[in-house]
Amino acid sequence: MAMVCLLDFEAYAEKYLPKIAWDFFAAGADECSTRDENILAYKRIRFRPRMLRDVSMLDTRTKILGTEISFPVGIAPTGFHQLACPDGEKSTARAAKAMGTCYIASTYSTCSLEEIAAAAPGGFRWFQLYIHRNRAVSRQLVQQAEALGFQGLVLTADLPYTGKRRNDVRNGFQLPPHMKLKNLEGAFEGNDRSEYGLPPNSLDPSVTWDDIYWLRSLTHLPIIIKGILTKEDAELAVRHGVQGIIVSNHGGRQLDGAPATVSEKMDHSSGTKSGNRGYCQCSR
Template identity: 70%
Template sequence: MNICNREGGRCAAMALVCLTDFEQYAKEHLSKATWDYYAAGADECCTRDDNLLAYKRIRLRPRVLRDVSVSDTRTTVQGAEIGFPVGVAPTAFHCLAWHEGEVATARATEALNTCYISSTYSTCSVEEIVAAAPGGYRWFQLYVYRDRELSEQMVRRVEALGYRALVLTVDVPFTGKRRDDIRNRFRLPPHLKLKNFEGLPQAAAEDYGIPSNTLDPSISWKDIHWLQSITQLPIIIKGILTKEDAELAVEHGVQGIIVSNHGGRQLDGGPATIDALTEIVDAVQGRMEVYLDGGIRTGSDVLKALALGAKCVFIGRPAVWGLAYKGEDGLREVLQILHDEFRLSMALSGCRNVAEINRNLIQCSKL
């Protein structure tokens, strides 16, 4: 892994050994508007930043003399086995980072045998994603639109293509205020398209090049019943941050929760996702799987999230950094680093497999 940085005709090589290295590479090589779009948080970015800082406040209680000569990072999500408990979260516009966009993402996640949640707002279509990685394990991120027929058409498409679950994103009744995007007047460049909307009627573009006035701010729990009536796919709700909403999710019979604050891009001042995780896990009491995104940067972060009850975690921005570095190969390197760091953290904590990770690994002050 090398960065080539030409200054005065000289090329300096530097190994990329952690996710922060990929972040720095992306910041130096993406356009300012693109970097600001990916990096943006809402308002003063307090929640975005706390997603990372919260992990640094958590301390582990490692066990020793446990024979960790052999370790197994495999786990299951919604009954499917994956190679390790780190997937790729739904993020928009991957072609901004790499010309192959979500096609490269799909190939990388297939190669690492993990879960990819493809975004509604992809710059490659769901059909292109499946064709590129036919053996991949995929979920689809769904929004509920004012035009319910549009949402239903998307559900039918991904069902037919073999997607394995729907991830209903519920924390965007309106788009959060992202100051740098406003300053940059960010829009999707004209050479890129929202491929999942091709051939469908669209209003004039407004937010980020996304068709305006399509998302329905009146969405409520009753829409869960509507969605269940049109699909047999598992429904996972993304964007829950409180035990009260977790209990409602259980009551409405969904199959999973992703504890998420949209990368700090929606409501500033909300909790870091790792801080919200424990009350949600306690409320659910094992009646559905609980996942998490936001702030994962190291293998020990993954270990901490699993110890506090997450079944799997998902990365957003780091996946884009990997694409910006070297497309499919860059994202594979990001995922491999997290895999190797997670396995090392497991071993150093005395865990031989994912089933041995539990709250006893976390100092009680954080529970």
């Protein structure tokens, strides 16, 4: 089976993964309108190609918050990589390093931050954070990530509650017993791990812009907010002193009915004014 394009990898995964794992990776929230629109919006883009330019020297390198990457695509934070591959996030870290781009490791990794850092020493990595009701858990993770050489802190802002992914509910999605959310082992009491490997309602839905100052007090890392979809929130991000935003609808896995990431008509001027501030667009 030749792997010629992303669709080939997708078909391969659907064929060889257990249904419960495939459904988890492929999920969108509710009717999946936003997930599907994410793809369709790309197809509607039309280029205006110019001809007879000297394109013998191509250079796709760019910088993201001051660090060079070899092409303008990074790896968004996603959890549970061991569902797809026994090596889990260690493989992802190695691949990102090999390709010379940024890997954002998820709070919900099935490898620990130490394992990820050790798998690809010197790789360019950010750490993605969910803030839990138990703030001590979150503080410890941020500080551990900084100590391990992660170079940015990505706060996911669009998951005060988890979106309803119908197939996960139908499948009764659970992590297999031999997989753990390694970064959160021992973080919670009791044995109920029914919500994507965590106790129900462990995430803190009361997080507001003021918590950016709390995060700032924990770390010297640049702070990037992931999940911004409006001009108003981009302006608030600037006003709260963050170093970047990631435009994202969480791959259509959170609010169904949110606009496609790539067609989002947000006014970007505020988010990109300052030279050292980043602006990314995320397919997740």
